[in-house]
Amino acid sequence: MLHEFERILIGPREMGLVDADAAGSGIDSFRLMQNAGEAVAALALARYPDSGRFVVLCGPGNNGGDGYVAAAAFARAGASLCIYGIGSEDLKGDAARARARVEAEVAPLSAYACRPGDVIIDAIFGAGLSRDVPQDVARIIADATKLRLPIVAADIPSGLDGETGEIRGAAFSATDTVTFMARKPGHLLLPGRELCGALHVFDIGIPKRLVMARAGKLWENGPGLFSDALAGPTAESHKYARGHVAVFSGGPTSSGAARLSATAALKAGAGAVTLVSPSEALAVNAAHLNAVMLREADSRAIRAMLGDHRVSAFVVGPGYGVSAALRELALSLLTKPTVLDADALTAFASEPKSLFEAIHAEGATVVMTPHEGEFGRLFPDLASASGSKVERARKAAARSGAVIVYKGSDTVIAAPDGRAAINTNAPADLATAGSGDVLAGITAAMLAHAAPAFEAACAAVWIHGRSGQVAGGGLTAETLVDVIPQAFPEMV
Ligand SMILES: NC(=O)C1=CN([C@@H]2O[C@H](COP(=O)(O)OP(=O)(O)OC[C@H]3O[C@@H](n4cnc5c(N)ncnc54)[C@H](OP(=O)(O)O)[C@@H]3O)[C@@H](O)[C@H]2O)[C@@H](O)CC1
Ligand SMILES: [K+]
Known part of the structure; x- marks a missing residue:
C-alpha cells in the first residue's frame, strides 16, 4: 500500500506555493532546479544509452531552466547534444543561471528540425503553461509524434495542463516523464495520463511537510x-x-x-x-x-x-x-x-x-x-x-x-x-x-x-x-x- 505522501496529488499552482515556501525557509531554489534537471538527464541517459543525439528543448521559464541543467549534465557525460531554446537571452533568475552554465550553443527553438535517432528532452513548458502552445511548438510536437521520437519530459509533457489533464492546442506524447516531489492531477486525468508514458517521481529535496502543507484534499484512489x-x-x-x-x-x-x-x-x-x-x-x-x-x-x-x-x-x-x-x-x-x-x-x-x-x-x-x-x-x-x-x-x-x-x-x-x-x-x-x-x-x-x-x-x-x-x-x-x-x- 502506498504511503500517504505517495498518494497525494498537488496542482501546479500549489506546487508554485511550495516552491516559494521552500525558498522562504532558506532552501536554495537553484539547488532544487539542479536536482530536477540532473534527474531528467540521469533518467534519459539510463533509458537511451545509445541515443544518436539528445535534443534539449528549453522554454522561457523554470521548466526551461531544468532543461539547461540537463544539457550541462549531458555535456559532462560526453553525450552528443543539441540545445534549442525560447528567449534564451531573456531568461530570469534560476533559469538564467542554469543557462549561463551551458557552454554549448543554444539555437532558437523554431530552428529545430526533428530527425530519426533524436531523443528529445522536453523542457519547454511545465507548471507555468498558461495558454495554448505557440505554433512553432505545435509544429515540433507534430513532427516528433510523426517520427515517434523518444521524449523525456521534465515535470509534464509540454502542452499538457497539469491541473486539468487537458491538451492546450498540442502536447508531446512522452515515453517518460520525470516530475518532482509529487504527481500533479494532470498526470492522472485523461487525456493527460496517456501522454506521460512512464511517470517517475523524483525527490528534489523539498521537505515533505512543506508539500503536505500546500496539498489540497486530492489523492490517487487506492x-x-x-x-x-x-x-x-x-x-x-x-x-x-x-x-x-x-x-x-x-x-x-x-x-x-x-x-x-x-x-x-x-x-x-x-x-x-x-x-x-x-x-x-x-x-x-x-x-x-x-x-x-x-x-x-x-x-x-x-x-x-x-x-x-x-x-x-x-x-x-x-x-x-x-x-x-x-x-x-x-x-x-x-x-x-x-x-x-x-x-x-x-x-x-x-x-x-x-x-x-x-x-x-x-x-x-x-x-x-x-x-x-x-x-x-x-x-x-x-x-x-x-x-x-x-x-x-x-x-x-x-x-x-x-x-x-x-x-x-x-x-x-x-x-x-x-x-x-x-x-x-x-x-x-x-x-x-x-x-x-x-x-x-x-x-x-x-x-x-x-x-x-x-x-x-x-x-x-x-x-x-x-x-x-x-x-x-x-x-x-x-x-x-x-x-x-x-x-x-x-x-x-
Ligand atoms: N516546483 C518546484 O519546486 C520546482 C520547479 N521546477 C520547474 O519549474 C517549472 C515551473 O516553472 P515556471 O513557473 O517558470 O513555469 P514554466 O512551465 O517554465 O513556464 C512559464 C513560462 O512559459 C511562458 N508560457 C506559458 N505558457 C505559454 C504558452 N502557451 N506560450 C508561450 N509561452 C508560455 C510563461 O510566459 P507568461 O505566461 O508569463 O507570459 C513563462 O515565461 C516546473 O514545471 C519545474 O519544471 C524545478 O526547477 C525545481 C523546483
Ligand atoms: K515539459
Missing part, C-alpha cells in the same frame, strides 16, 4: 484511502452485521440491471441482499435469483424496510425506468444510505434542486454515480464549465450534498467537503453494458459495512476497477461480478 474505514467481515460476524442491501428492480423487461446490482452487492460482502420487485417482475426475478432474497415492492414493504434497522443501504435507479414515481421513491429512501444510479439520476434532470434540497435537509448519506451524460443532465452548467473534472465533481458534490462518482476511464470521486480522488485502475474493458449496475451494487455493499460515503465510494470504484483487471479482456458484467471477491485480498 486502498490507503479507505481500508481503515471498512470493517472487514469476520468469520463469526452475523450476516446482518455485514449489512443488508435492498435493490429496487424495474419492470419485467428491464429487471436484469437491478439483479446485477444485487448480486454484485452480495459478492462484495453485504451480509444479505433483497431485490424489491414490482409484482409483474416477481416471476422473472425469482427465476434468476438464488442467494438474493426477493420481496414485492408495495408501500407497506418499503415502510417496513425503512423502519427495519437491519436494512442498511438502498440502490435505486438501474433499469427502473424514468418516472415521477421513481423520483418519489428515491426521495422516500433518503433516511438510509442510498446509491442513486442511472434512471434515478435522469429522473431528476428536470428538477435537480428538489433532490439536492432533500439531501441537504435530511443530512442524507447519498452516493450518486453519474456517467458523463447523466452528469450533464443533473449539472448542465458544471458539465460545460471550464476547469478540471475534479473541480466539476467537487462542485457537484457541494451543490447536491451527495458524494459524486463521476464515472469514466478516469473516474473522479468527490465529497461535499472537498475531498476528491482520481481512480486509475480501470481497464478499458470495464466500459461494458451492466458495468455501472455492478458498481452501484458494490457501492451499496460498502455503505452497508457502515463505511462513510466517501470511503465507501472510493472503495467501490477501486474494487470495480480491480475486478475488471482480474476478469480480463472480453469481460461481461456477469464475469465481473464473479471475480469481485478476488479484489479484496489486495485491499489490505
Whole structure:
C-alpha cells in the first residue's frame, strides 16, 4: 500500500506555493532546479544509452531552466547534444543561471528540425503553461509524434495542463516523464495520463511537510484511502452485521440491471441482499435469483424496510425506468444510505434542486454515480464549465450534498467537503453494458459495512476497477461480478 505522501496529488499552482515556501525557509531554489534537471538527464541517459543525439528543448521559464541543467549534465557525460531554446537571452533568475552554465550553443527553438535517432528532452513548458502552445511548438510536437521520437519530459509533457489533464492546442506524447516531489492531477486525468508514458517521481529535496502543507484534499484512489474505514467481515460476524442491501428492480423487461446490482452487492460482502420487485417482475426475478432474497415492492414493504434497522443501504435507479414515481421513491429512501444510479439520476434532470434540497435537509448519506451524460443532465452548467473534472465533481458534490462518482476511464470521486480522488485502475474493458449496475451494487455493499460515503465510494470504484483487471479482456458484467471477491485480498 502506498504511503500517504505517495498518494497525494498537488496542482501546479500549489506546487508554485511550495516552491516559494521552500525558498522562504532558506532552501536554495537553484539547488532544487539542479536536482530536477540532473534527474531528467540521469533518467534519459539510463533509458537511451545509445541515443544518436539528445535534443534539449528549453522554454522561457523554470521548466526551461531544468532543461539547461540537463544539457550541462549531458555535456559532462560526453553525450552528443543539441540545445534549442525560447528567449534564451531573456531568461530570469534560476533559469538564467542554469543557462549561463551551458557552454554549448543554444539555437532558437523554431530552428529545430526533428530527425530519426533524436531523443528529445522536453523542457519547454511545465507548471507555468498558461495558454495554448505557440505554433512553432505545435509544429515540433507534430513532427516528433510523426517520427515517434523518444521524449523525456521534465515535470509534464509540454502542452499538457497539469491541473486539468487537458491538451492546450498540442502536447508531446512522452515515453517518460520525470516530475518532482509529487504527481500533479494532470498526470492522472485523461487525456493527460496517456501522454506521460512512464511517470517517475523524483525527490528534489523539498521537505515533505512543506508539500503536505500546500496539498489540497486530492489523492490517487487506492486502498490507503479507505481500508481503515471498512470493517472487514469476520468469520463469526452475523450476516446482518455485514449489512443488508435492498435493490429496487424495474419492470419485467428491464429487471436484469437491478439483479446485477444485487448480486454484485452480495459478492462484495453485504451480509444479505433483497431485490424489491414490482409484482409483474416477481416471476422473472425469482427465476434468476438464488442467494438474493426477493420481496414485492408495495408501500407497506418499503415502510417496513425503512423502519427495519437491519436494512442498511438502498440502490435505486438501474433499469427502473424514468418516472415521477421513481423520483418519489428515491426521495422516500433518503433516511438510509442510498446509491442513486442511472434512471434515478435522469429522473431528476428536470428538477435537480428538489433532490439536492432533500439531501441537504435530511443530512442524507447519498452516493450518486453519474456517467458523463447523466452528469450533464443533473449539472448542465458544471458539465460545460471550464476547469478540471475534479473541480466539476467537487462542485457537484457541494451543490447536491451527495458524494459524486463521476464515472469514466478516469473516474473522479468527490465529497461535499472537498475531498476528491482520481481512480486509475480501470481497464478499458470495464466500459461494458451492466458495468455501472455492478458498481452501484458494490457501492451499496460498502455503505452497508457502515463505511462513510466517501470511503465507501472510493472503495467501490477501486474494487470495480480491480475486478475488471482480474476478469480480463472480453469481460461481461456477469464475469465481473464473479471475480469481485478476488479484489479484496489486495485491499489490505
Ligand atoms: N516546483 C518546484 O519546486 C520546482 C520547479 N521546477 C520547474 O519549474 C517549472 C515551473 O516553472 P515556471 O513557473 O517558470 O513555469 P514554466 O512551465 O517554465 O513556464 C512559464 C513560462 O512559459 C511562458 N508560457 C506559458 N505558457 C505559454 C504558452 N502557451 N506560450 C508561450 N509561452 C508560455 C510563461 O510566459 P507568461 O505566461 O508569463 O507570459 C513563462 O515565461 C516546473 O514545471 C519545474 O519544471 C524545478 O526547477 C525545481 C523546483
Ligand atoms: K515539459
